[in-house]
Amino acid sequence: MLASSGLGRFLARPGREPCGPVTVELRARGGNPLAQPTPGIGEPDGRKGVQFQVTPLGEQAARFHNGPLMIVAVGISVLVLALLVIALIRFRRGANPTPSRNSHNTVIEVVWTLVPFLILAGIAIPSIKLLRDQYSPPPADVTVKVTGHQWYWSYEYPDNGITFDSYMLKEASDPTRQANQRARTDNDGPPLLAVDNRVVIPEGKVVKFLVTADDVIHSFAVPAFWIKQDANPGQVHETWVKVDRPGVYFGQCSELCGARHGFMPIAVEVVPAAEFAQWVGSQGGHLKGATPPPAAAPAAAPAPTAAPTGNAVEQAATNQPATAQN
Numbered sequence: 001m002l003a004s005s006g007l008g009r010f011l012a013r014p015g016r017e018p019c020g021p022v023t024v025e026l027r028a029r030g031g032n033p034l035a036q037p038t039p040g041i042g043e044p045d046g047r048k049g050v051q052f053q054v055t056p057l058g059e060q061a062a063r064f065h066n067g068p069l070m071i072v073a074v075g076i077s078v079l080v081l082a083l084l085v086i087a088l089i090r091f092r093r094g095a096n097p098t099p100s101r102n103s104h105n106t107v108i109e110v111v112w113t114l115v116p117f118l119i120l121a122g123i124a125i126p127s128i129k130l131l132r133d134q135y136s137p138p139p140a141d142v143t144v145k146v147t148g149h150q151w152y153w154s155y156e157y158p159d160n161g162i163t164f165d166s167y168m169l170k171e172a173s174d175p176t177r178q179a180n181q182r183a184r185t186d187n188d189g190p191p192l193l194a195v196d197n198r199v200v201i202p203e204g205k206v207v208k209f210l211v212t213a214d215d216v217i218h219s220f221a222v223p224a225f226w227i228k229q230d231a232n233p234g235q236v237h238e239t240w241v242k243v244d245r246p247g248v249y250f251g252q253c254s255e256l257c258g259a260r261h262g263f264m265p266i267a268v269e270v271v272p273a274a275e276f277a278q279w280v281g282s283q284g285g286h287l288k289g290a291t292p293p294p295a296a297a298p299a300a301a302p303a304p305t306a307a308p309t310g311n312a313v314e315q316a317a318t319n320q321p322a323t324a325q326n
C-alpha cells in the first residue's frame, strides 16, 4: 500500500524527477560536438531538493537522504517541539505551583538512552555502506585528471594523451567579453554554467577523476553525480562515477577560491562509448592501451583540444586577460 501512495513514490525516487519527457538530443559529433542539455537534468532549475541522480551511487544516496534521513529528522524535530510546548504549557508556574521533586526514573532513562542509540545505529549502517561504496571504486575504464586554477579548470586524460583547459562562456552582452571570445548560446547550457570545452566521458563506464589544484583549494562538484571532491594543491584525491545516461551535467567549484570563484563552472558530457572513441580521435588522442599515432607522438605537448570552439590555447590566451580584468 505504501508503494502506491504518494509517500511511497517519494521514498522510492532517487532524486527529483525531471518535469518533461527525458530526451537528450545528441548531435552528430562530426562537425559540431555540442550535445544539448536537458532542462531539469544536470542543472539547477529553481526547484528545491536533490538534483535528479544519474549514477548508481547518487541514486542510492539520494534515496537514503529523501527517505529515512528526512523521516528521522522531521520526526525528531516534531517530537522535540511537541515536548517543549507541553512542558511550557502544562508545567508553567501558574498551572503547576508545586513542582515534582523526582530526580530519577529508571524506565525513562533507559528509553532516552536506548532510542537515540538505535536511531543512530540505524542511520550509521546504511551510511557506512554508502561510504564504503564511494571509496571502493571498481577498476577505472577512463581516468581524468582534474586541476583547479584561479579561475578555470584544466583536464588531462593520461591514458588517452589529451589535455585541455575549460573556461566559462560569457554572455554576448557581457562588456568584459573580448571580441574573439565565443559567447554562450542555449546549446552550451545555462548562464554561468556553460563552458567552452566540456569534459567528455563514456556512458556506462567507470570514470576515475584524479582531483588536484595548482594554486589554492578548489572543489570539483557535479550534483547530478553526487560527487564533491576538494582540489588541494600538492595532493591528488580520487573520486569516481559511472553514468548510465547520456547527457550534459553541470557543476561548479564548491570551495571559496578567490574573486572569481563563482565563475569556474564544470560541464560534463556523457556520450555512448563509440562516440567517446570518436571524440578522443578528434582531439588527437588515442584509446587506452592503443599506440599513439606516430604523427601525434612528437607533439605530446598540450595538444589543442578545444573542438567545440577551435583552439584551446587560443581560448586560454583570450580568456585569461578577461579573468584578470574582473
Ligand SMILES: [Cu+2]
Pocket: 148, 149, 217, 218, 219, 253, 254, 255, 256, 257, 261, 264
Ligand atoms: Cu575554485
